[in-house]
Amino acid sequence: MTALSATVSDKEASEKLTRWAKDLKMAAFNVQVFGRSKMRKPDVGRHLTKIFLRYDIIVMQEVRDRSGSAVPKLQQMINSECRLGERYKVVLSPRLGRTCSKEQYAFFYRQDKVEVLDTLQYDDVGSGIGDVFQRDPFVVLFDTLSTKEGTMNKFAVVAIHTDPDDAKREIHNLKKVHDEVVRQWEIEDVIITGDFNAGGNYVRPKDFVEIDLFKDKDFHWLIDEDTTVKSTNAAYDRFVVTGQKLLPAIQPDSVGVFNFGEEFGLSQEEAEKISDHYPIELAIQVDPELELPQLHGKLIKKKKDDTDVWLVNEYGHAQLIPSETCLAKLFRSTRKDVVTLPHAQSNIKEAEPISETATFAKSADRSDNGIYFVSNCQKRLVVDDESTRRRFRFNVNPDDVAIVDGAVFANIPTGRPIQYPDKELRRFRKRKNPADSS
Template sequence: MMSTSLLLLSFLLAVTAAQGASGFRICAFNLHHFGASKASKNDVMITLARIISRCDVCLLQEVRDSKGTALPKLLETIKRYDKQNKYEALASERLGRTESYQEQYVFIYRSNTVKVTDQFQYPDNLPGDEDAFSREPFVVRFSAPRTSIKDFVLIPQHTTPTNTTKELDALYDVLQQVRKMWKNENVMLLGDFNADCGYLAKKNRKHVRLITDSSLHWLIPENTDTTVKLTTSCSYDRIVVHGERFYRAVVPSSAQPFNFQQEYRLTEEQALDVSDHYPVEVLLEVVSSRAFNGVISFTSSFAVFQCLSCIIYHLILL
């Protein structure tokens, strides 16, 4: 009886693996002061490569590569780690109100599954609300033929903790400008929003249009811990999608943080060397070409046939 149960379990796992292989993963990861110092640590770079190579598109934040050497090294490490896919990087200019502290938004993406079709550095000059952001969004439009929506826009944001409420509300203006400019309703906003704990008071949420507009769906559940430290439990990192079509394209319950400390069996100290944030991620449903569907269908069917054969053979022996 126990053997039969194990065979049934292997059958279900095989089918799940065959079906789940087709997901398109979008991630956002705050790398916590990523620059030459962190890039010099081989174990950290390997862990970053393992994390980022899980994603078709990965937004990186807190890239502070003033020497311009850390990002190329990271990209090369990813390419060496995952030779089955092709990777490219697209970086914003260095952003910040002071020369002493600046960051870049960076998108690392699989060029064999997704293409960049446009980009836009938000000028942050809305009349009456100029200079709303410390690090204004670097907006990128992607074409992903395997996904059910084909074409979508990503708006990244790493808010300043002391100005979270205002910056989150100002993101709504960015969203409206991008929708109008590119005539595209498939927009995702993502990043370290600092949208919890002491940085976004509950009493202020009613003043944030990004929260109150019913056309926007916040995918990372409230009270989800996206921080590495055991002493903190905050939902800082978020993913928000605009519109019902984009929302329906999301694999249900797939939006979550990726606990790389647990997955790779790291100590808290080792994990903090990588970052003090977990990446957040979401899967988009894939509608493949006929040929690709045939491969997946064959793979799924073969897995089902193989496991059913095992079960039938076992039952005959009983």
Template sequence: MRHPFLLQLLLAYVGVCDVRGVSEFKICAFNLQHFGESKAKKEDVMHTLAKIITRCDVSLLQEVRDSKQKALPQLLERLNKYDIYHKYAAVASERLGRSEAYQEQYVFVYRTDTVTVTGQYQYPDNRPGDVDAFSREPFVVRFKAPKTALKEFVLVPQHTSPANTTKELEALYDVLQHVRKMWKTENVMLLGDFNADCAYLSKRSRQKLRLFTENSLSWLIKDKTDTTVRSTTSCTYDRIVVHGDAFVNAVVPFSAKPFNFQLEYQLTEEQALMVSDHYPVEVLLKNGTAKLSFSLFLISLLTFISR
């Protein structure tokens, strides 16, 4: 071999490119804690939200309480001004909740240059024998993401009621099966504030839930991972769960985690709590064939120079 140093350098470069190539598409879920007109008027809070949300290709936002439909447009405008390299759009559920006094929306914010919405479905809360299982029925959205290894996937959001966590998580399994059959897909992710820890979900209840016992489901945010901002709590409320081997294989290993924006942006606990009492949770998906082709090109070059 006439160029041993050049060969080692290019091999290292291929490795770096591969890591970067599988680490570019991010899915996030964030409980915004009563996001509405009041929070939208706080400049520092909106700035922090823009920094957090523009880190992600797709973000599930929960606890959106925008009854006058003013706060969400303001947030989208802020996102598009903050990140000039991407265009952001949103798709939202109807206002959900058993009480007229307290209702929320599920909102998916996404980059239009990397993701396309190809389907949406508001799950009806009318399961046979168990009417009104959810306080906030899942708003299911199918996305096309050509640059990812999966190409297309379905996101099923859920923000459970703390008083009804076990029942809602059990019902969420039925939503998964319904969506798989309806859209003939195995690439399904369940995500959101499940309240799946501490006082809201006992170990005995978990052992009976199909979401925990079904082998085809992988819980990416592990137990004992704190997704709460308050220093007085340490609970794994927010979760990401994927169905099937294809989805598991499409995930960048060890990339699922909470994003500690308080630490990242050097906020006090009081400042962080003005944004939310939850950290967002996130996961990276591997890229598709584009980066692989580039790596193959470099490998071919390595072969040539090593002759």
């Protein structure tokens, strides 16, 4: 799924973009034999970081690391790329498995989006069903932090990685795990996810009629497509969802498989170094009135003779403004709109270049004469009215403006106008910069 690759001139894509920016994004990912060896490969760690940053909750399977160092290292890499306040925490299960090859489940989650209320390590033998699971399911209870009445506040996520040779029996007994979770925490909204091995030769179509988790119509299976990196063509990884508040909150067109090989332009060999599975993903609408991030910032150059212009956002991350993007057209500014930072303050963290996912737009409603800049986080900011024209001194080419259906446009929240460089940065222009005199 490439949720942020469309432009707002496409009605369906713009609606998806708007939701994706606000919703709680979740993935389940079997990162094949994840441990120190995998984290020693710089490209693998870098790509895993990019994958994990797409989501607010990641249910990671197949952690095999006796040293206990690989997960903290990945967590550190992820957090080093986060904006201020967007930190990921991790909850780890015990090391599980009947053989000497133990595995763990790892839940990565953004602390500003959800809170962990409790965890449960399921014990099949202690629960009286016998030694069913190769790796007993691990369950986390989340709070969505929503305070709006009527919205879903709590939901549980059950992580499972079945033994492929006994997948049918293990999946059948996941209903008993669900029942224990509901009984213990007195909730009804539950997601069961992970590598079910529910496809190929392990679980055939005719087998599903004998599986309680499939037969019970209260459980909804959301994934039925190939989740493998190789040419296996099997839907091993699944989301199974139940609950009166949770089910309608799942955005139907958000459910899918994230093909990181295609997204990152990797060769087959490079993709297989990351995993033999793709992540599966979905988005949950928690509170439609949650605030979206603002897109605004200050224009800077890192050095006086630097030809590159950067946009520094409110979190101190600098994004290169490629000359061919529509954002560059927006900031077609005079020299005194661009600030050269003092040498001591030029060590700003560089983020990914701003992509061509933003556009100028105006509503099809003729009563709205404004032209807006719509960012890839779906904030529309006034860029062409009397006040902003005085402050920015740029012109918007009518050919660059997309006419957006009024109903769609109305659903894009309005943010505050993009900020002019503030007084503190403007004072930098009047100072003697030691780096400039060399």
